[in-house]
Amino acid sequence: MTEHPTPFERGLTEVATGRRTLLRAGATGLAFSVAGGGGFVAQSAAAAAARPRTRLRRRRRAYVLVIDGCRPDELDQGLTPRLAALRDGGLAFPRAASLPVMETIPNHVMMMSGVRPDRTGVPANSVYDRAEGDVRTLDRPTDLRGATLLDRLAANGLRTGSVLSKEYLYGIFGTRATYRWEPQPTLPVTEHAPDAFTVQAAIDMVDTFDPHLVFVNLGDIDRFGHSDLTGPLGLKALRRTALADTDLLVGRFVDHLRRTGRWDRSMLLVLADHSMDWSTPDRVVSLARPFAADPLLAGQVQIADNGGADLLYWTGDPARRAEAVARMQAVASTVPGVLATYATTEPSLRLGPEAGDVIAYCQAGWRFSDPTLLANPIPGNHGHPATEPIPFFVTGGHPSLPRGTVSSRRARTVDVAPTVGEFLGLRAPSGGYDGRSRLRRR
Amino acid sequence: MLATGAAGVGLSTLSPAAHAAERPRGSGRTFQHGVASGDPLPRSVVLWTRVTPTAAAAPGSGRGPSVVVEWEVATDRRFRRIVRRGRVRTGPHRDHTVKVDADGLRPDTWYHYRFRLGRRVSPVGRTRTAPPAASTPDRVRLGVVSCANLQAGWFSAYRALAGREDLDAVVHLGDYLYEYGPGEYGYGHDDVDIRPHQPPHETLVLADYRQRHAQYKQDPDLQALHARYPWIVTWDDHEVTNDQWSGGAENHQPGEGDYAARRAQAHRAYDEWMPVRMEGTARLGDGDRLFRRIRFGRLAELSMLDLRTYRSQQVAGALPLPGLDPAVSDPARTITGEEQMAWLKESLADDRAQWKVIGNPVMIAPVDFGAVPRQLIDPVNDVTGLLPADGVAYNVDQWDGYTADRREVLTHIRDRGVSGALFITGDIHSAWAAELPYDAATYPLGDSAGVEFVCSSVTSNNLKDVLGAPPRTASLAVEAAIVANNRHVRFLDFDNHGFCVLDLTPQRAQMDWYVIGDRADRATPVTWSRSLQTRAGSSRITEANGPVQ
Numbered sequence: 001m002t003e004h005p006t007p008f009e010r011g012l013t014e015v016a017t018g019r020r021t022l023l024r025a026g027a028t029g030l031a032f033s034v035a036g037g038g039g040f041v042a043q044s045a046a047a048a049a050a051r052p053r054t055r056l057r058r059r060r061r062a063y064v065l066v067i068d069g070c071r072p073d074e075l076d077q078g079l080t081p082r083l084a085a086l087r088d089g090g091l092a093f094p095r096a097a098s099l100p101v102m103e104t105i106p107n108h109v110m111m112m113s114g115v116r117p118d119r120t121g122v123p124a125n126s127v128y129d130r131a132e133g134d135v136r137t138l139d140r141p142t143d144l145r146g147a148t149l150l151d152r153l154a155a156n157g158l159r160t161g162s163v164l165s166k167e168y169l170y171g172i173f174g175t176r177a178t179y180r181w182e183p184q185p186t187l188p189v190t191e192h193a194p195d196a197f198t199v200q201a202a203i204d205m206v207d208t209f210d211p212h213l214v215f216v217n218l219g220d221i222d223r224f225g226h227s228d229l230t231g232p233l234g235l236k237a238l239r240r241t242a243l244a245d246t247d248l249l250v251g252r253f254v255d256h257l258r259r260t261g262r263w264d265r266s267m268l269l270v271l272a273d274h275s276m277d278w279s280t281p282d283r284v285v286s287l288a289r290p291f292a293a294d295p296l297l298a299g300q301v302q303i304a305d306n307g308g309a310d311l312l313y314w315t316g317d318p319a320r321r322a323e324a325v326a327r328m329q330a331v332a333s334t335v336p337g338v339l340a341t342y343a344t345t346e347p348s349l350r351l352g353p354e355a356g357d358v359i360a361y362c363q364a365g366w367r368f369s370d371p372t373l374l375a376n377p378i379p380g381n382h383g384h385p386a387t388e389p390i391p392f393f394v395t396g397g398h399p400s401l402p403r404g405t406v407s408s409r410r411a412r413t414v415d416v417a418p419t420v421g422e423f424l425g426l427r428a429p430s431g432g433y434d435g436r437s438r439l440r441r442r
Numbered sequence: 443m444l445a446t447g448a449a450g451v452g453l454s455t456l457s458p459a460a461h462a463a464e465r466p467r468g469s470g471r472t473f474q475h476g477v478a479s480g481d482p483l484p485r486s487v488v489l490w491t492r493v494t495p496t497a498a499a500a501p502g503s504g505r506g507p508s509v510v511v512e513w514e515v516a517t518d519r520r521f522r523r524i525v526r527r528g529r530v531r532t533g534p535h536r537d538h539t540v541k542v543d544a545d546g547l548r549p550d551t552w553y554h555y556r557f558r559l560g561r562r563v564s565p566v567g568r569t570r571t572a573p574p575a576a577s578t579p580d581r582v583r584l585g586v587v588s589c590a591n592l593q594a595g596w597f598s599a600y601r602a603l604a605g606r607e608d609l610d611a612v613v614h615l616g617d618y619l620y621e622y623g624p625g626e627y628g629y630g631h632d633d634v635d636i637r638p639h640q641p642p643h644e645t646l647v648l649a650d651y652r653q654r655h656a657q658y659k660q661d662p663d664l665q666a667l668h669a670r671y672p673w674i675v676t677w678d679d680h681e682v683t684n685d686q687w688s689g690g691a692e693n694h695q696p697g698e699g700d701y702a703a704r705r706a707q708a709h710r711a712y713d714e715w716m717p718v719r720m721e722g723t724a725r726l727g728d729g730d731r732l733f734r735r736i737r738f739g740r741l742a743e744l745s746m747l748d749l750r751t752y753r754s755q756q757v758a759g760a761l762p763l764p765g766l767d768p769a770v771s772d773p774a775r776t777i778t779g780e781e782q783m784a785w786l787k788e789s790l791a792d793d794r795a796q797w798k799v800i801g802n803p804v805m806i807a808p809v810d811f812g813a814v815p816r817q818l819i820d821p822v823n824d825v826t827g828l829l830p831a832d833g834v835a836y837n838v839d840q841w842d843g844y845t846a847d848r849r850e851v852l853t854h855i856r857d858r859g860v861s862g863a864l865f866i867t868g869d870i871h872s873a874w875a876a877e878l879p880y881d882a883a884t885y886p887l888g889d890s891a892g893v894e895f896v897c898s899s900v901t902s903n904n905l906k907d908v909l910g911a912p913p914r915t916a917s918l919a920v921e922a923a924i925v926a927n928n929r930h931v932r933f934l935d936f937d938n939h940g941f942c943v944l945d946l947t948p949q950r951a952q953m954d955w956y957v958i959g960d961r962a963d964r965a966t967p968v969t970w971s972r973s974l975q976t977r978a979g980s981s982r983i984t985e986a987n988g989p990v991q
Contacts, residue, residue: 072861072979073889094948094978095796095861234887275859339857364856388792388859389979406948406978408578408740408796 032161032205033180056156057425060398061266062213063202063257064111064416065250068104068165069222069382070243071275072096072391079243082251083391086270090395091402093411093438097388098274100349101125101309101359104222105138107273107413108169112148112176112215114417114433118352121145122172123344124383127354128302128313135304138354139167141174147429149417150176153213156426161211165198165219167191179209190227192219195242199249203256210262212424216253220246222276226380231278232365239276239380263397267423269416272390274382277308279367281377285337287312287360288371296320296327303370304356308384310368311344313356321357328358337366339384350434361385394419394438401439411438472562475501475656476665477555479569479672480717481736482611484549487569487672488724489513489542490717491557492659499538501656502641502649508533511540512558515547519554519566536726537652539714543724549574567669570610577739578948583608583990584744585671586942586953588615588678588803588868589899590664593628593635595961597663599900599941602956602968604666608990609943611736612671613744615868616678616803617902618716619658621645621693629962630903631910636962644683646698651711659715668717674736675718676746678803678869682708685839687753688779705751706730733782737795742946745789746801752779757838770843777804777844786851790860796978797946798892802865804840806848807876807894810927840869855891856880861979863892864951866944871899873940873955875933875974875983885930890981895953895974897942898935901961905936913937932983933974940971945990950975954989 067083072094075084098107099116101124109122117123122144128135138144150160150173162177164170168191170183181201183193193201195218202216224242225231231239250270257263287310291297300316301324312332314324329341339362344355351359362368364386369376381387392411394401400423414435418428422437475492491511492501499506508531515526526547532540540557547553550573557564573579585603603612620627624638640657641650658664667673679685682705685692690701698704709730713720721729732748754775757767769775778786790798841848855863865878874896879885898904905917917936925931938957945952952975959966973986 073981076977076980076982092949095792097792097859234881234884234889364853364859384857386857386859389861408948410740410793 032208033175033182034178055425056158057423058158058212059265060212060424061210061262062420062423063253063266063268063396064213064215064420065253065268065270066108066111066215066217067221067246067250067270067272067391068217068219069225069274069276069380070272070391072389074243075391077240077243079240080247082247082254083270086250086254086268086395087391087393089404090268090393091405091407091438092393093407093409095408096271096390096392096411097413098272098390099412099414100351101306101311101355102274102383102385102387103306103309104166104273105168105172108164108217109144109148109172110412110414110435111271111273111416112150112173113144113146114149114414114421114429114435115146115431116350116414116434117355118350119146119431119434121352121354123351123355124304124306124309124311125168126304126306127311128304128356130313130315135302137168139171141172141176144172144174148173148176149213149420149426150178150215152429153424153426154178158212158424159209161205161209161214163198163202163205163214164217165193165195166217169217177211177215179205179211181205187223190219190223192223195220195246195249199253202253206256206262207260213420218246218249225276225278226378228278228380231276231379232280236278258397265398267394267396267398267401267420269394269419271392271413271416273413275387275389276380276382277364277384277386278379279365279381280379283337283366284369284373284376285310285335285362285366286368286370286373287332287335290331290335291328294327294331296324297331300324301328302356305368305370305376306383307367307376307381308362308387310360310370311356312358312360325357332358332360337362339363392438398423407438409438472559473557473564475659476668477557477564477567478668478717479555479567481674481719481734482570482572482672483736484572484574485547486543486545487547487553487571488717488719489515489544489555489557489567489569490540491564492537492539492656492715493532493557493559494538495559499534501537502652504534504649506534506538509538509559513540513542513544513555514558515544515553515555517551517553519568521554521556525553537711537714541714541717541724541726543719547571550577550579565669569672572737573739573741575737575739579739579741580947582610582738582742582946584944584946585609585612585667586615586866586895586897586944587612587900588897589617589871589902590658591617591620591627591899591902592637592658592661593620593622593624593639594901594903595629595636595939596964596966597661597900598958598961598964598966598968599939599956600661600663600667602958603941604663604670606943609671610738612667612673613801613866613944614673614675615801615866615897616676617680617868617899618675618677619654620680620902621654621683627903630907644693645708646704648707648710651708652714655711655715673717674744674746674801675716676732676748676801676803677712677750679750681712682750685756686750687755688751689755733785735789738946740795741948742797742799743789743795744799744801745786747778747786747803748782749777749803752782753777753844757843767838770838771845773846775844775846777841777847783847783850787854790851790855790858790863792858792860795862796948797862797864797951798860799944799946800863800865802867802894804869805837805867805874805894805896806841806851806865807874807878807930808842808848808882808928809837809924809931810882852878852880852891856889860891861981863981864976865892865894866942866953867894867896868899870896871902871904871939872896873898873933873935873938873942873971874931875953876928877930877932877981877983879930882928882930890930892981893951893976893983895942895944897940898955898957899939900941901939904939933972935971938971940968943990948978950977952986952990954986956989
């Protein structure tokens with residue numbers, strides 16, 4: 001095995017060392033794994049013991065469904081009647097937003113942790129790892145600092161489950177959930193399991209283990225959006241098909257909760273991690289070339305391409321960092337397609353040191369492709385401000401939940417953990433949440 | 443009279459000016475221009491009146507004594523619980539107008555106010571403060587009006603709005619008054635003056651504008667609506683003169699003096715006579731910046747634009763194809779001015795309020811008049827200022843004539859992922875609802891930046907008036923052609939006058955259009971016409987079941 005194994009390789013190792021138990025679940029025979037108790041779980045348990053006991057609501061069930069990459073306006077195009085009905089019957093937040101960097105991994109981490117990247121160490125999908133000297137995906141369990149709902153609830157004696165369609169999500173959340181589904185079968189290139197399999201796994205997870213919290217990522221809409229060549233034309237043929245299919249599957253999951261009597265005890269929180277924007281092949285930004293042409297920056301900057309955002313890392317003389325940050329911003333701002341640049345120390349971003357020194361956003365209808373113009377060929381991208389708006393609504397059959405209500409407040413992905421935490425009666429973590437529970441109307 | 447719309451929606455039985463402010467005995471001569479309030483903030487609101495202490499103190503005369511006027515604000519209409527009061531001096535230097543920024547009030551609260559000059563007491567006005575900035579109101583409801591030409595008829599739209607009990611404020615999108623003299627612009631094809639303007643000539647100097655404001659403020663329906671609700675106003679061109687721009691106007695001739703001086707006097711009169719904060723204050727003479735924001739908690743923020751004071755001159759172009767003049771897209775030309783453009787972008791930031799309502803004096807949606815029948819092109823021009831031709835699509839007096847600025851606004855919305863952009867517009871004497879496509883050529887493929895709702899005129903001539911045609915006859919061909927050529931236009935009514943009600947909730951924004959009958963009939967009926975809405979986050983228009991009640 002390599003020095004940094006893939007999630008699949010790690011899974012194999014766990015099986016081989018006996019730390020992982022494969023369970024046959026449901027008619028499909030899907031494989032789940034059971035947490036062996038990582039260090040963070042023990043830490044959370046110790047912390048919980050030191051604080052007054054939480055009054056957990058053990059009869060309740062919470063299901064968080066992430067419709068990866070879905071745009072809020074897509075729920076009103078007649079393709080998603082089940083999702084639209086769930087939204088209209090619950091508490092909806094039309095101003096909901098993804099948080100920087102508007103990518104999958106950091107926003108899923110914010111959902112489960114309730115805190116911003118400067119506290120988790122996970123600001124983007126792709127970062128430049130200064131220690132390893134390489135640009136890599138943040139998909140290792142050790143990349144995520146601090147506790148999440150998955151392990152905090154488990155430490156308090158509740159069962160949690162993760163059903164995440166993307167391998168890198170399965171990777172970064174590691175063994176935090178009590179029960180985990182390893183995405184399979186995954187498609188080549190997209191490295192995600194189709195929603196049909198993911199939803200079946202979620203149903204089997206519910207039937208087999210009945211976790212108090214199940215965290216589900218449905219990747220089809222995002223993955224088909226990324227590759228939809230008709231996206232820049234506005235047609236979005238693949239994407240529209242995926243929306244309709246996923247809607248049916250969400251309906252199937254909800255029907256199952258109803259049929260098995262769980263609905264009346266449940267909260268269903270549906271949201272996206274980011275939305276999606278499309279660009280044509282001529283609307284591509286590469287910062288590597290202008291940086292290479294700059295006397296100060298040449299050879300001294302590493303770029304982590306996150307589709308709609310580039311993270312820029314100064315690797316030269318630390319004493320010249322401030323000068324380099326200013327130069328990176330100045331050079332990037334002259335490149336067509338660049339919307340804005342910010343020093344990552346900008347307090348409102350709360351990105352943390354893993355995000356490097358400068359973040360550059362592209363304009364709507366553009367994408368970054370670094371280090372070369374051919375590095376990012378896919379038309380659908382996110383990470384830039386145009387992809388902030390997301391659907392976000394709370395529904396479910398539990399009588400305590402609001403019904404048929406719309407809020408003007410601005411819900412964010414970081415609000416998921418405090419919302420679920422409140423519903424299940426879990427205290428805020430040490431240091432508090434950065435998000436807020438959205439169960440309170442005012 | 444009781445008016446019933448096509449869908450059976452009735453309005454309350456109202457006689458003209460039935461809802462005029464409660465008028466104490468003896469207040470008539472002294473307070474003959476009524477009372478008004480405007481620009482509600484959570485803890486303050488502008489109160490306005492004008493006193494006539496002596497017969498000599500006629501509007502625009504520059505004569506009459508300096509006097510002290512008292513004002514009071516109470517939570518009850520009998521003024522048993524007075525919460526604020528004060529004294530203010532006025533005189534001929536400000537045309538005996540009184541404008542007070544009453545502060546120390548409670549948010550989201552109805553108040554009553556009145557003025558005293560000696561023993562004479564003004565009519566009682568009613569106003570309402572805005573909700574707290576951090577609150578989440580369930581609803582905000584606004585009356586929306588524009589283009590009220592007194593010579594063209596009675597202000598029945600104001601009367602109907604004054605009869606409603608459900609509004610929070612009234613938004614006036616410009617052309618509150620007109621500069622023309624009698625016979626120059628009136629009722630219908632022959633410009634009949636239902637009520638001739640005073641002074642009896644085009645307004646050019648301060649005294650003229652003061653007299654014109656005074657005449658409008660004596661209209662009983664306008665007085666009633668001012669006394670009933672706080673107003674939030676902006677100007678379009680006729681508050682100075684037709685088709686004004688930063689350095690001149692179509693209706694400003696070389697023999698009419700210096701344009702800058704004329705505009706400054708018109709602005710001075712506006713500041714004196716309107717319940718508005720200019721330059722952010724109720725004081726006179728400290729500036730004429732009119733673009734400003736009024737916030738209704740987290741639900742909505744209204745950004746009122748001034749699209750006349752800073753704009754470049756309209757493209758003249760070569761008729762009949764002025765829209766082909768490449769200058770319409772020249773980024774050096776502007777309709778907002780640089781400072782206001784930056785301010786507008788701030789207004790569209792997503793961390794402000796859910797609904798970013800833009801009080802927009804002239805239409806922003808692109809309009810292509812390509813296939814309008816040739817014989818109707820001139821009448822369309824006459825009403826709307828649009829300059830159509832074969833396959834060409836520009837009205838050079840609205841955002842179509844400043845496409846670089848429009849592109850900058852729409853691109854900002856797209857780049858920043860802004861949702862809830864809602865433009866409410868006046869100016870063109872017709873009712874429209876349009877989505878705002880990033881690319882009109884391929885729409886509805888592609889996305890929309892937001893939605894625009896356009897209210898019709900209170901009285902100013904529309905297409906059927908200019909044609910002399912019966913309603914819903916000749917205009918139908920024009921409307922059909924425009925809708926066919928502009929897939930983002932969802933509704934168009936070239937024939938009616940009236941007003942709108944904009945209802946904002948977290949779920950959707952709905953515009954109800956109401957129309958009046960004959961403008962020459964002071965008691966003309968008012969009927970509901972159409973209701974459309976845009977769902978939060980959609981930037982698209984859908985049909986509503988009916989008007990809000």
